[in-house]
Amino acid sequence: xxxxxxxxxxxxxxxxxxxxxxxxxxxxxxxxxxxxxxxxxxxxxxxxxxxxxxxxxxxxxxxxxxxxxxxxxxxxxxxxxxxxxxxxxxxxxxxxxxxxxxxxxxxxxxxxxxxxxxxxxxxxxxxxxxxxxxxxxxxxxxxxxxxxxxxxxxxxxxxxxxxxxxxxxxxxxxxxxxxxxxxxxxxxxxxxxxxxxxxxxxxxxxxxxxxxxxxxxxxxxxxxxxxxxxxxxxxxxxxxxxxxxxxxxxxxxxxxxxxxxxxxxxxxxxxxxxxxxxxxxxxxxxxxxxxxxxxxxxxxxxxxxxxxxxxxxxxxxx
Amino acid sequence: xxxxxxxxxxxxxxxxxxxxxxxxxxxxxxxxxxxxxxxxxxxxxxxxxxxxxxxxxxxxxxxxxxxxxxxxxxxxxxxxxxxxxxxxxxxxxxxxxxxxxxxxxxxxxxxxxxxxxxxxxxxxxxxxxxxxxxxxxxxxxxxxxxxxxxxxxxxxxxxxxxxxxxxxxxxxxxxxxxxxxxxxxxxxxxxxxxxxxxxxxxxxxxxxxxxxxxxxxxxxxxxxxxxxxxxxxxxxxxxxxxxxxxxxxxxxxxxxxxxxxxxxxxxxxxxxxxxxxxxxxxxxxxxxxxxxxxxxxxxxxxxxxxxxxxxxxxxxxxxxxxxxxxxxxxxxxxxxxxxxxxxxxxxxxxxxxxxxxxxxxxxxxxxxxxxxxxxxxxxxxxxxxxxxxxxxxxxxxxxxxxxxxxxxxxxxxxxxxxxx
Numbered sequence: 001x002x003x004x005x006x007x008x009x010x011x012x013x014x015x016x017x018x019x020x021x022x023x024x025x026x027x028x029x030x031x032x033x034x035x036x037x038x039x040x041x042x043x044x045x046x047x048x049x050x051x052x053x054x055x056x057x058x059x060x061x062x063x064x065x066x067x068x069x070x071x072x073x074x075x076x077x078x079x080x081x082x083x084x085x086x087x088x089x090x091x092x093x094x095x096x097x098x099x100x101x102x103x104x105x106x107x108x109x110x111x112x113x114x115x116x117x118x119x120x121x122x123x124x125x126x127x128x129x130x131x132x133x134x135x136x137x138x139x140x141x142x143x144x145x146x147x148x149x150x151x152x153x154x155x156x157x158x159x160x161x162x163x164x165x166x167x168x169x170x171x172x173x174x175x176x177x178x179x180x181x182x183x184x185x186x187x188x189x190x191x192x193x194x195x196x197x198x199x200x201x202x203x204x205x206x207x208x209x210x211x212x213x214x215x216x217x218x219x220x221x222x223x224x225x226x227x228x229x230x231x232x233x234x235x236x237x238x239x240x241x242x243x244x245x246x247x248x249x250x251x252x253x254x255x256x257x258x259x260x261x262x263x264x265x266x267x268x269x270x271x272x273x274x275x276x277x278x279x280x281x282x283x284x285x286x287x288x289x290x291x292x293x294x295x296x297x298x299x300x301x302x303x304x305x306x307x308x309x310x311x312x313x314x315x316x317x318x
Numbered sequence: 319x320x321x322x323x324x325x326x327x328x329x330x331x332x333x334x335x336x337x338x339x340x341x342x343x344x345x346x347x348x349x350x351x352x353x354x355x356x357x358x359x360x361x362x363x364x365x366x367x368x369x370x371x372x373x374x375x376x377x378x379x380x381x382x383x384x385x386x387x388x389x390x391x392x393x394x395x396x397x398x399x400x401x402x403x404x405x406x407x408x409x410x411x412x413x414x415x416x417x418x419x420x421x422x423x424x425x426x427x428x429x430x431x432x433x434x435x436x437x438x439x440x441x442x443x444x445x446x447x448x449x450x451x452x453x454x455x456x457x458x459x460x461x462x463x464x465x466x467x468x469x470x471x472x473x474x475x476x477x478x479x480x481x482x483x484x485x486x487x488x489x490x491x492x493x494x495x496x497x498x499x500x501x502x503x504x505x506x507x508x509x510x511x512x513x514x515x516x517x518x519x520x521x522x523x524x525x526x527x528x529x530x531x532x533x534x535x536x537x538x539x540x541x542x543x544x545x546x547x548x549x550x551x552x553x554x555x556x557x558x559x560x561x562x563x564x565x566x567x568x569x570x571x572x573x574x575x576x577x578x579x580x581x582x583x584x585x586x587x588x589x590x591x592x593x594x595x596x597x598x599x600x601x602x603x604x605x606x607x608x609x610x611x612x613x614x615x616x617x618x619x620x621x622x623x624x625x626x627x628x629x630x631x632x633x634x635x636x637x638x639x640x641x642x643x644x645x646x647x648x649x650x651x652x653x654x655x656x657x658x659x660x661x662x663x664x665x666x667x668x669x670x671x672x673x674x675x676x677x678x679x680x681x682x683x684x685x686x687x688x689x690x691x692x693x694x695x696x697x698x699x700x701x702x703x704x705x706x707x708x709x710x711x712x713x714x715x716x717x718x719x720x721x722x723x724x725x726x727x728x729x730x731x732x733x734x735x736x737x738x
Contacts (some may be wrong), residue, residue, distance in 0.1 A: 053531045072321075080531045086523025102324055103532045147528070280360070 006186030011060030025209035036201035044210040079153035079258040106153040229286035236278030325541025374416030379423035509550035510598035517606035569616020594656030607698030640665035652683035
């Protein structure tokens, strides 16, 4: 347990009647990092988030936030964006933000000022006096995001922060999330968008059936699932390369060269370079994307049509 | 505490500006007063005694003496020999009406009054007075006619309550309790409904999730209930203020001149309002967290308010005998007591033990429902989908929420699974 940790989830379990929603789950979230929480629907992500937020109590195990159990003071240092969005509809945008800001302990003046600054950054300054119900769905979502980070929380918990946003607004939100991270906040982000995790997250946990399925830095997790193989595109009799034990053609991705344990990718690259009969357009390690790992781990729980679809296209490597 | 204050302030101020509130606070009393004024105007716009020129009399019983005239309208009555003559005078519009005193009058007391248009309702009294004056001359007595006509001017004082029952204050005595019940009932209902619809909005738009990670569910509920309770008291103050103004301005109007605001009733009304409102608000906050839509919540709210309003439908029973069995039971039973007791206090003097029992029972019931609703509230805030059964709710109150069911914490939707 580092001194830098913002949230420590320690052997936490939660059952609803006979149903074990979260099963002996542990992980740690650090300040100044973005922590991704992955898992298929019903895996226990929301239950976990709600236990962190002290909306529901764990049956066993402990959760520490900012050094202790969640209390009135730490609640003020917390920002939460729920998966399903909503705001007061008949209230002016800036009033709505100011109210939520004051509930988080800001003075009314401070809250108003910060609300205006954030709205400007979100390109919504001219809508500050509009009623929430008059905004488009995307803009409402931006306002809600502003509400979540208005008080510059030390812990930011975001459930699917960019779902439903267009690419431009996704970028705006992404920048704000990164800024919170750089400011030293711990960010927990639950998402299904794997590219976002690969792009933004420092560490991740994947939950499946309430249990920890994967945990570590993004690279660690990917390495864990890496094949001892190289993907090449080009011309040549690949099977003749020393250390290559199997060659597999994949029309879309390229040719998979499986290596024996003793051989490294560097040696294969050197061998190709030395052989004048071989040309390569592409050379890369067969490290699976998080998406593939996700499907592999959670596949059995995904809806049928999705599983079928992914089975048809088989496991695709980058 | 600060957070409760913030919530309280927001609930009070936002709802204060709502059209629903503004209408009921200002529009309703203005409307009621307008109807009242209109009714008085219509009631007084009919013929008055001053509009009558002459009324014929045909005395077949021989009771009228030409010398004994009507005290108030000495020139009004003109004797006619026969009905035919009187009828001719009526047709010629010399007479506005004529009254026939038949031979059988002494035995039956029946007279017939004829006219084309209606006659002022006071004419009957004037005829009465005329007959009494004439008949009394035939009675051998020294008692002045005035005493025979009006033998007693009673001032009735209600034991204990000390309210004065004079002919002038009678409308006030009947009207005031009903006005009070309506005012306090409407304020209770509106504030209670605001608590409910606010929560339903927050729950359906999921803002509740953000709120309960900022404040505790109890802070949220307390702030809302107190804030909106104060809004209810504001509404009551506006109405009572308006009544005071109307009474002050309307001293010349006979129906209003006797009106006063009984202070004891006001005190009881406020006590019952506070207790009743907390009871309604607790019940409706439970409704808010177990239903899934505004429309659904309104159905339950209607049932809850119906129970509270029952006594108002039985006003006649209360008027008839406010200390009778039905009013007594209704004023002690906790859900109907807020409205019933206000009416009883207005109409009669209520035994002290009944008052004590009623307030005690209401207080206990209110405390119980606040406690139970707090439990259900905390549990139900984040429940979506299936509505819990009564059995499940009881399990929640007993502290065993997952005895019969598990919460649906996530809504699985296929589209979200598709990774990019």
